[in-house]
Amino acid sequence: MRFDLEYGFNNESLPKFDEYEIKVINDIKYVVPKIDNTINMSNYTVISFDDYEENDKPLIDFINLGKLSLENEKEINSLLLNFVNQYGLLGLIHNLPVNRYYTLDKKVLLKEFNNVTGKEYYDCFNTMDILDYFKIFFPTASKEEIKELIEKSNKLICQHSMEKFITPDLNELYYKNEKYYEQADMIVDYAQTLYKILKELKKENKEYIDYYLIQKLESNHIRTNLEYNGITIHVRSLKEYIDEDFKLFAIEEKKYLKLCKHCGKAFTAPNPKTEYDTFSCKNQENVYKSRARNKE
Numbered sequence: 434m435r436f437d438l439e440y441g442f443n444n445e446s447l448p449k450f451d452e453y454e455i456k457v458i459n460d461i462k463y464v465v466p467k468i469d470n471t472i473n474m475s476n477y478t479v480i481s482f483d484d485y486e487e488n489d490k491p492l493i494d495f496i497n498l499g500k501l502s503l504e505n506e507k508e509i510n511s512l513l514l515n516f517v518n519q520y521g522l523l524g525l526i527h528n529l530p531v532n533r534y535y536t537l538d539k540k541v542l543l544k545e546f547n548n549v550t551g552k553e554y555y556d557c558f559n560t561m562d563i564l565d566y567f568k569i570f571f572p573t574a575s576k577e578e579i580k581e582l583i584e585k586s587n588k589l590i591c592q593h594s595m596e597k598f599i600t601p602d603l604n605e606l607y608y609k610n611e612k613y614y615e616q617a618d619m620i621v622d623y624a625q626t627l628y629k630i631l632k633e634l635k636k637e638n639k640e641y642i643d644y645y646l647i648q649k650l651e652s653n654h655i656r657t658n659l660e661y662n663g664i665t666i667h668v669r670s671l672k673e674y675i676d677e678d679f680k681l682f683a684i685e686e687k688k689y690l691k692l693c694k695h696c697g698k699a700f701t702a703p704n705p706k707t708e709y710d711t712f713s714c715k716n717q718e719n720v721y722k723s724r725a726r727n728k729e
Contacts, residue, residue, distance in 0.1 A: 453517045455510050455617060458572045462617040464517055489701050491520050491671065492678045496699040499628030502621050513621055522615045524670025526570045526607055536586040541566040544651065574612045582606070600669040627679060631699060634683055635692055650680065694718065
């Protein structure tokens with residue numbers, strides 16, 4: 434099983450800005466690119482994800498963002514910016530709508546687990562006006578600018594007959610727009626959710642597992658195709674990549690995704706018996722055990 438990245442990341446991935454910052458707009462924290470007004474957005478290069486088939490670091494770093502942000506609330510902003518400056522935004526605008534080509538509709542049907550209003554909703558029939566939905570990700574854009582963006586989106590959808598041509602063009606239209614922002618709480622909350630899910634999956638001795646929490650690991654519209662060398666997964670955003678990579682680890686389709694027995698951080702292991710992410714953690718754990726035995 435492999436990822437086909439042409440839908441979203443192969444030369445049409447999220448833009449990599451030199452630096453992002455946290456900005457409060459209408460009492461909501463957003464992650465926004467630091468952009469000089471004289472800079473042309475088209476000059477920004479994009480991240481190359483060509484090696485993502487063999488690169489699990491984005492997933493590990495995202496899970497550890499969740500862990501560290503839970504343990505260090507005062508450092509959340511810096512932890513978040515460290516991740517975003519390395520990998521870019523998640524592409525959340527594609528993540529919440531159940532209707533795939535949501536710009537063609539007047540209403541957006543939101544998936545079951547979302548926090549578009551700052552708190553989680555569990556009503557799978559939760560709907561939102563399309564203009565209001567775009568305002569979440571383009572909070573500084575005018576109503577006219579949003580309408581123009583939606584019209585351009587619909588033209589792109591109607592011009593192409595194949596998904597592999599539609600998604601890269603839509604990503605280019607959204608993610609290279611200097612007014613495209615993502616809410617900081619949405620990113621951090623999801624990183625924390627993945628970390629909590631991993632902790633549930635790694636429970637031993639028949640401990641109670643919170644399956645309701647695991648249900649939050651849902652992705653919309655992930656496409657798969659049969660190829661000559663197996664099944665290909667098509668992704669269109671960084672979040673979709675992280676989601677699918679996590680699931681492959683969870684069913685142990687790939688290397689083992691584990692939590693270090695000493696420091697608790699996420700890491701990938703070549704075999705199921707590995708318990709520590711580094712030799713340092715293993716040695717420190719042995720020292721602690723030795724001291725405990727001496728005290729006894």
